Amino acid sequence: MLVLTGAGVSAESGVPTFRDANGLWESHPIEQVATPEGFDADPRLVWRFYSERRRKAKTVQPNPGHLALAEAEERMGDRFLLVTQNVDGLHRRAGSRRLVEIHGSLFETRCSECGRAPFPDDREYLGEVPPCEECRARGRGGLLRPAVVWFGEVLDPAHLQRVSAFLEGARPERLVFLAVGTSGVVYPAAGLVHQARDAGGEAWLVNAEPADNARAFHRFVQGPSGTVLPGLFDWA
Numbered sequence: 750m751l752v753l754t755g756a757g758v759s760a761e762s763g764v765p766t767f768r769d770a771n772g773l774w775e776s777h778p779i780e781q782v783a784t785p786e787g788f789d790a791d792p793r794l795v796w797r798f799y800s801e802r803r804r805k806a807k808t809v810q811p812n813p814g815h816l817a818l819a820e821a822e823e824r825m826g827d828r829f830l831l832v833t834q835n836v837d838g839l840h841r842r843a844g845s846r847r848l849v850e851i852h853g854s855l856f857e858t859r860c861s862e863c864g865r866a867p868f869p870d871d872r873e874y875l876g877e878v879p880p881c882e883e884c885r886a887r888g889r890g891g892l893l894r895p896a897v898v899w900f901g902e903v904l905d906p907a908h909l910q911r912v913s914a915f916l917e918g919a920r921p922e923r924l925v926f927l928a929v930g931t932s933g934v935v936y937p938a939a940g941l942v943h944q945a946r947d948a949g950g951e952a953w954l955v956n957a958e959p960a961d962n963a964r965a966f967h968r969f970v971q972g973p974s975g976t977v978l979p980g981l982f983d984w985a
């Protein structure tokens with residue numbers, strides 16, 4: 750089973766989604782806070798946006814939906830892979846380990862200039878933008894940034910390769926693709942359903958409302974993931 754989750758799976762934990770009413774994108778224009786151009790134009794604003802999300806994510810707990818997915822992994826082992834667009838870290842805190850965070854993590858920071866590896870960081874930067882110490886040691890001016898994938902930035906090829914390898918290795922007649930809590934708007938994540946169907950999989954959608962790419966799914970279970978997921982895996 751290949752699972753793709755989006756912001757909806759964390760909604761019941763109290764984490765705001767992006768495109769629902771009073772979602773994150775309503776109060777923060779995407780281009781200002783989730784693009785490299787936005788960071789270049791006003792890194793302090795971007796760090797305030799992500800610091801607020803770090804602060805919020807530290808105060809919430811995984812919900813039964815996250816826990817049901819961690820339990821499904823426990824039961825299915827290497828026949829299970831969870832791909833998440835979420836950066837809130839709740840799947841990992843729920844116990845998921847066969848996990849691909851394709852849009853990065855709120856709790857990692859990297860340099861916007863040099864190629865240093867992202868490092869764990871839960872600090873909130875509400876004032877000055879933090880400089881990269883390694884750049885500074887070399888007399889350069891690199892600034893630290895959240896280690897997330899912004900619009901217009903490519904996803905980590907290793908992440909996409911891991912998903913392709915999983916699909917290639919799956920037995921078509923046993924392959925289920927389950928998308929949970931995502932509006933199906935953002936690519937390449939929203940295209941995974943087609944990749945899974947091309948691999949012979951059956952596509953299920955669990956969402957509070959029909960997603961943008963709902964037509965691509967064989968089954969649609971409408972409802973809150975925190976309620977639907979614990980019951981859904983009883984058949985597994």
Ligand code: BV8
Nearest residue numbers: 755756757766767768834900901930931932936957973974
């Ligand atoms: C890329 C950052 C190659 C981390 C995010 C023009 C120029 C450049 C690129 C593009 C372009 N035009 C299109 C593109 C591609 C672009 C894209 O897809 N744009 C869209 C808007 C059309 N994609 C990219 O740029 C990607 N990179 O393509 O690189 C490239 C490079 C250069 C030039 C061309 C191509 C990078 C995409 C990653 C962007 N970063 N986040 C962060 O800050 O979080 S995306 C952002 O949206 C989040 O990661 C989020 O996860 C993601 C998707 O949103 P959802 O998770 O689906 O959340 P949403 O609120 O939308 O929906 C929630 C759903 O849950 C709703 O349906 C709701 O009903 C439901 N729900 C609510 N409560 C519940 C529930 N369901 C169940 N239970 C509940 N309780």
